[in-house]
Amino acid sequence: MYSIMWSEHCSYKSSKVHLRQFQEKAPPSDRMLAGMGENAGVIKISDTIAVTFKVESHNHPSFVEPHQGAATGVGGIVRDILAMGARPVAVMDPLRFGAADHPDTRRVLPGVVNGIGQYGNSLGLPNIGGEVVFDPCYQGNPLVNALCVGVLPVDRLQKKEATGAGNVVVLLGAKTGRDGIGGVSVLASATFDDESETRRPSVQVGDPFLEKLLIESCLELYDAGLVVGIQDLGGAGLTCALTETAAAAGTGMKIELDRVPLREPSMLPHEILASESQERMLLIVDPARLDDVLAVAAKWGLLATALGEVTEGQGGRLEISWRGRTVVDVPPGSLADDGPVYARPMREPNDRFLLQADRAETLPRPRTGDELRETLLRLAASPNLCDKTWVTEQYDRYVLGNTVLAQPEDAGIVRIDEESGLGVAISVDGNGRFTRLDPYHGARLALAESYRNVAVTGAVPVAVTDCLNFGSPEDPAVMWQFAEAVRGLADGCQELGIPVTGGNVSFYNQTGAAPIHPTPIVGVLGVLDDVGYRTAMGFNADGDVILLLGETRAEFSGSEWAWVTHGHLGGTPPAVDLAAEKKLGELLADSAVRGHVGAAHDLSDGGLAQALVESCLRYGHGAALLLPDDADPFTLLFSESTARVLVSVPRGHEKAFTELCVERGVPYTPLGVVDFRSGALDVRGHFRIPLDELRTAWSGTLPALFGAQADPAPVGPPSTGDDGSDDLVELRAAAPADEPVSDGPASDEPADEPADDES
Known part of the structure; x- marks a missing residue:
């Protein structure tokens, strides 16, 4: 009994001295009813309703026995939520595997996905989001993290x-x-x-x-x-x-x-x-x-x-x-x-100086329109950026009937109260390559991305949970990485004003002497007073004006472009500006209620190019873009600078929205318009890619690696019939410049996608 209870997993003996920062630096919160030390954190979202959420790991069992390891990971986190007095209402799964084409990945991934789907679907819980990431550092040590969110009356806390x-x-x-x-x-x-x-x-x-x-x-x-x-x-x-x-x-x-x-x-x-x-x-x-x-x-x-x-x-x-x-x-x-409580030895990794000196900004880059086009298609088809439908179609997203947004959206949204429309948005994010380059800023980047993914839906972020996946604590270099990541996450939450409510530490994630990249997974929970005002990621109305919010810098180290095209990992990750993230989040929440934003999608892995791919393909709407004359096309398309969001603004709202951007101090760059009938992603003067070609590249990777799937849904305008889009375009065109077409909430349907998307 002592051996088990004093193990790393149960006693947190190597991490306790660092985790105290989450309480010492915690910003005041009148929402938190239960925090660290409990089975899960509990946050009050109204006078009578609370939600509880937490993320944990089931990494090693999922490598040994993928199906049962992943399935019981879901079961375990569900019982943590149940123990707080809550009804579990949704789950999410951030997953990390080795190289996509490695034979052992083909053994582990299908079993893990099947285990998650079989357990969650049988339990009757929607799986509303997560991640699927491939990297050789996870070979032999996949990361299977599981998050659950539950709902309870404030007075039923157990x-x-x-x-x-x-x-x-x-x-x-x-x-x-x-x-x-x-x-x-x-x-x-x-x-x-x-x-x-x-x-x-x-x-x-x-x-x-x-x-x-x-x-x-x-x-x-x-x-x-x-x-x-x-x-x-x-x-x-x-x-x-x-x-x-x-x-x-x-x-x-x-x-x-x-x-x-x-x-x-x-x-x-x-x-x-x-x-x-x-x-x-x-x-x-x-x-x-x-x-x-x-x-x-x-x-x-x-x-x-x-x-x-x-x-x-x-x-x-x-x-x-x-x-x-x-x-x-x-x-x-x-x-x-x-x-026991250990203050283990720590030291910076021996290769850190050389690693950071090897900057991706010096790598050869595409210059011509044809080279930019080829690079965009190559990244869109890469394992980390491609369509994950092969995985997510094995999960039930809509059981219980309260799912409002789910994958591939930036965050999952669940309606909590059917009368008021009160709901919560949840996102989980992490980037092991960024954290390998700089653990302190890598953890802050994970927090910033998860925060932004919640904010683009129109929700207000209020709380954080985390799952800290690292190598052996007996390695001083790993302990230094862990301490820096915890410090970065604690400082970041303090700066954003949202508390860490609890989480999990997973050590010994390594095979032999080779640890994984330090991988802090950060979950952020946000609140929407009315889910009818949520914002989805896909372009959905012809003629909407496309804007890029935030500043773009030449930041490519640790990026998907550097990894996919050059196999390169080096330099320092993008700068983090949490004050800018907070201003951006406040702008998006305000704009969603005012009807100023038709779609919003965060920029992260793959930069603007990947955000455009996903926004166009979500509902099959093309885009006609004209990049600014003073911008370097490569930098604008493939940089992974933070605090940036791609938005489409309905006609008649442009002036009000841009004035709000100026008022809130958020830079914006006009890029073009949504062009439904073109059926293409058209970057004028550089390249044009038909959406069917783009979808073929984006959707074919995982089926080719792990199995077949149904043909992708058709893109572009319907060949026959009248879907009413002409009337909508005319209505938008006729609207006065400063007068919104509609000031009501979005449809209260449970899903923001066409019916045939579930084929």
């Missing part, structure tokens, strides 16, 4: 403390088996080697249908007020749940291990205590309400077993018996709170 001497300790859910034994100590707290394939028994086995019953039974227990405390069983199983609930309350427990329902009767005490069998919750129940709890469990067809009781006194003891003899007698706090 606690984990095992308070009240005499209260009954109840195990609810699945039987306990040998799956997952040693999961946290063997898989998540050790470096991979050639023996990893022998560790399959350490990977948990999930049952989403049982988890669905667990969710419904817990929610009924909460509503009836039958639970004093609750804790999910995840890493370290019963060992963790028993010790953490008792230690949090300063009480003790007496537990009879013989009562635990087992799948395998021959299990020994240490196996029962260490098992990470899924779909289990630990309840603390008033003995007068025990029969009611058991009746609710029976109604849902679940096992509920009284294991023992809470005992008196501060600093109580955890006493566990098995077959009439005591097998455990320890202070629970010594397991949960008194583990």
Whole structure:
């Protein structure tokens, strides 16, 4: 039990000294109801409604057994959300794999995607976003992170403390088996080697249908007020749940291990205590309400077993018996709170100076229109920028009926309250190459991108969660990277005025002596008072004016262009200006409500060129562009400078919108207009690419690597029939320059895409 609870995964012994910055530098927030140290952070979004969200990792299990590792990663994060008293309403999955054409990627990726889809779809939760990134540094050590968001009444927040001497300790859910034994100590707290394939028994086995019953039974227990405390069983199983609930309350427990329902009767005490069998919750129940709890469990067809009781006194003891003899007698706090805390040695990586001196800005670059055209198509077809439909079509995005935006949008949006239209937007982002070049600024860049992805939808960012994926903490260079990334993220959140509500640290992500790129994944949650005013990413109305917001600089180090065309990683990442990000976010939120913006898409990987590709292909609308005479076309198209957004502005709103930009101090550059009938991305004077050619390049990569898919949806105007677009164009053209065509919210349909997009 001490070995497991004091492992890196459970005790955070190498990261605690650095993670304290998230609390020390946290900006004041009147929204936060629960933060770091809880199962998940809880944010109040109205007087009566709160949301809880968190992201965690299931990296090593997903390499050993991709399907079950990824599936139980989803199941585990869902139970964290459930333990706070919330109904889970959506999930997201940021994923990292090795080189796209490597044989082991073809083994791991399909299993991971299938596991996520099978568990989430069966559970009835929409998957509304995430990432799929390929890089050789993740070869042999994929990153499978999972985020879940849930909703609860403000007054239904649950606690984990095992308070009240005499209260009954109840195990609810699945039987306990040998799956997952040693999961946290063997898989998540050790470096991979050639023996990893022998560790399959350490990977948990999930049952989403049982988890669905667990969710419904817990929610009924909460509503009836039958639970004093609750804790999910995840890493370290019963060992963790028993010790953490008792230690949090300063009480003790007496537990009879013989009562635990087992799948395998021959299990020994240490196996029962260490098992990470899924779909289990630990309840603390008033003995007068025990029969009611058991009746609710029976109604849902679940096992509920009284294991023992809470005992008196501060600093109580955890006493566990098995077959009439005591097998455990320890202070629970010594397991949960008194583990070692390391201030590990740190030093800058030896190659950092040479790495930063090798700047991508000096690489050969395309000059002619034909070269720019070829570069744009090559990047659009590259594994990291191509269409991810092969992955996302395996996830149900619209189950439960409250999904407003989902992938490939910049952020997922879920409607929380059907009467008011109140909703939340969530994005997860990270860039391992930027963080490899500069961990401090790389973490701030991840925060800035996730913040911007939420802001472009019209939502106001209010809270952060993170999953910090790094190599071995025993390597001083890795610890330096980790400390710098934490410092950067804490400083960035302080500057933006939004708190870190909790998260996860995943160490030992390396194979042998080669660590992954330091990869902090940052999740940002934003609030929309009315999801009807959300902004989607795709050009959707002919004649809308296209503008680029923000400043573009010659920043290519760590970029997709440098990596795809030159295989280059070096230099310093783009500068971060969080004050500019904040001004941009405020402008977009204000403009969305006023109807000034028809579409908005953040600029990040691939720069303006990739944003144009995705904005045109989203609904099959072309664009006619004329780049400024004083701009270098290559820099404008492929730079990855931050705090930039591509927007389309409806006719009649241009003057009001640009005046608002000036008022808010946000630079803007007119680029052209949405041109539906051209059926092309036309950069006048440089190149023209028909949308069918663009879509073929963009959508063919993953099916060619991992399997076939349906033909891409047609692009361009319909060949026959009248869809009313002519009337819309005429209406926009006839509108007075300063008069909006419509000041009402967007349609309240659950999806911002044509019906045939779901083919």
